[in-house]
Amino acid sequence: DPRSRNMAGSSSSSSSFATSSQSRAPSNSQPYISPLDSTWTPTSGASGASGISALSSQSSAHQASQLAPLDLGPPGYEATITLYENTSREKTVYLGPWEIIGSHNRRVVWQCTYRNERLEHFVTVPMDDIYPHTLHARHRPYTDAADMERFLTFRVPHRIRYTGEDGAVTFDGVMQVKYEFTSVDSSVRFQGDVRGKTLLDYYDVDVVWSDINSRTDRFGSVRGMGLVQRLKLWRDSYSNLHSITVFANRASRQYHEYELHWFEAEPKSKDDRARQIRLAVRGRRGSTSDLGRRFSFNRIRPRQRSVPGHGGSSGAPAANTGLEIKYLGLQFSHRDDYRRFLEAWAYAHNSDSEFQGIPFPQHRIELESPQILAMPAELDGGLQPVIEPDSGDDEEDDT
Template identity: 50%
Template sequence: MASSGRSGSSSSFNSGVPPPYQTFTPTSAVSALTSESSAPPTPLGPLDLGPPGFHATIKLYEGTLNELVIYLGPWEIVGNGGLEPRRVVWQCSYAGEILEHFLPSDNPDELFPYTLHANHRRFGDPREMELYLTFLEPHRIRYTTLDGVMHDEFAEVKYEFTTIEGSIQLQSDIRRKDLIDWFDVDVAWSDTHRRTDAYGNVRGMGAIQRMKLWRDRYTTSHSLTFYASRLRRWKEYPIRDFDRDLRHQDDRHRRLQLDARGRRGSGSDSSQAGPSRDRRFSASSIFRSSSRQNGSFSGASSPPTPQSVLDIRHLGIQFTRNNQVQAGTGDYQRFMEQWEIAHDADAEFGVPFPANVVELESPVMNGISGVHSPHLPNGIGELSSPEMAALVEAADTADQDEENTP
């Protein structure tokens, strides 16, 4: 009987019929689960894609229960310092909303927008890192709606743009310098901050940072900026302060070295004079230099070479290898191309204009808008004035009276 029971249950299980000792009712747990799974799924709610036409987003009270996403439209930079602070005024996507981003300095050269290195997103497009723009220090943010001021305090600024072009434009407007290109670097070092320490660890001035190339809108001069993570401060170096020729290149490791111009120990100085001559000083040489400055020696002298104001002798850079970009278009190759273009442009322009200088209109030169009188020799012109016009008219009247007198 036992064997027949086992065979019967086996046959009934294989045939799909429930065994006789189970109560198979519609209200059982199995039927309930079956009925729920067979019901049509609940439709998903609409996605919050934001209003159309917004350029970027920013989060207020991030990481709290009151976190708020603001959709930002066109922007405008207003204020010239002093009583009216310089700030970015955003027109938000909803009516009556304005977000003001107060810049911590009125000097554009002291403002540095920050974007991460491409290693933070290894499998994405390196250019898309420019979509996420931030600053390394808190800035004041004021958010105003129809109900009044909703936020007015210092906060960490994190913009997320919809296009790379929008991010580039805002960075350029904040610094008053056009962002030309950017390059991911593994490490940047100098003669004062070596690439490795005594134990062989990579140090330098900054590691895993994004270096950017700028062109000033007023002087058209180029400069390089990057965040020196080890020193915890920004570094900006004008292109004209370095030699054009890159004498130390390592294509295999994507390294190069920029030698400062006019610095003792740089490549240009070492080609003209040996290191022993650079270190040779004497009292007679000091007196000779002072006498030349006082004009004791006469004769033709060579024009002075531009001296560098840098505090380093060279700047070394090791660029990052990125497999997501096409071969031959990496940061190392692009940097060398942009370096030659920028250096040639600065050399062609000549001496740069002084920054932060306001030029007044030139006065009217003598003779340009004057009245040419036949009584003046060689047609010399004079500036028109009421006194001069009266004298000329009196002289003409006297001449006419003499001619009419018999």
């Protein structure tokens, strides 16, 4: 317990101080005045030692009474969530292992500290339409960039139901869900489980733009479609296809998701010094005759989901907004992010071209053929022997 260590540290410091004071007098001839007792001097002997011990005990007890109890949480918890935030009933819930239940009306079930205590996070939208949101490292300049993944939010309110240790439901309502994970790895795994995809990497970008939403406005100010955002690279758990997501905070205030095979493998342009690349959309204006590389404009348009309160229509396709981009521009905040993205882009794009989106589930189970199960007698009998003729005129059956 930190309070015990604090009290123990105070006591041990006082004891050593008293012992050293009794063992020898100060080198100068001036009488030493104790900071705890103005009447105490090194020549006061045992009575002085008992006096300082008593005062030290009183001081430690007074400090302990002023310290608020430290709520360190149970060992091994994965994340925390705050219920009734900014109210007198505010409560921090410590969350342990989680489990995704259901396919359509899905929910995340968190195991909490006590046996009957649990928290349920209801996710009613399809997996492709849910976007866990994390911030650019600039929002916390003195924190490691990767550490920003620990602070996870959902821009659309979700339903949360909390059951206490006594088995009674004490919270059931819609709220802005905000998790604080204990590690980046836990947050990455959780985001992947919620989306049904694997989060491969994340990159801080200064600006994201296209031919529809230009990088600068007519006054020369940087705008684009997204400014100071976190770009994420995903791999679908079913098809193994890769995609990138980014929040367009300067345009539609929606999440945009682009699949990598919608773009040409080689970037349209690169500027290593400015950390900028342009990704050209594949198949525009009949640029290729390969049927395997042709995609309709409906597939080229990114999936978008609006955020309530910003005037967007939930689930409206990009065609309704007239978004038909010819290229996607990215300017990275850090040189390391720029280099990592180029390497990941080349590898992922090559992988998507090789498999061409053929479903290949990672956690698959191979079942026995029903034809084999229907004929158990033949399996018990084994293989029939091969009848070979003798060298003579008559044939003899070996069976």
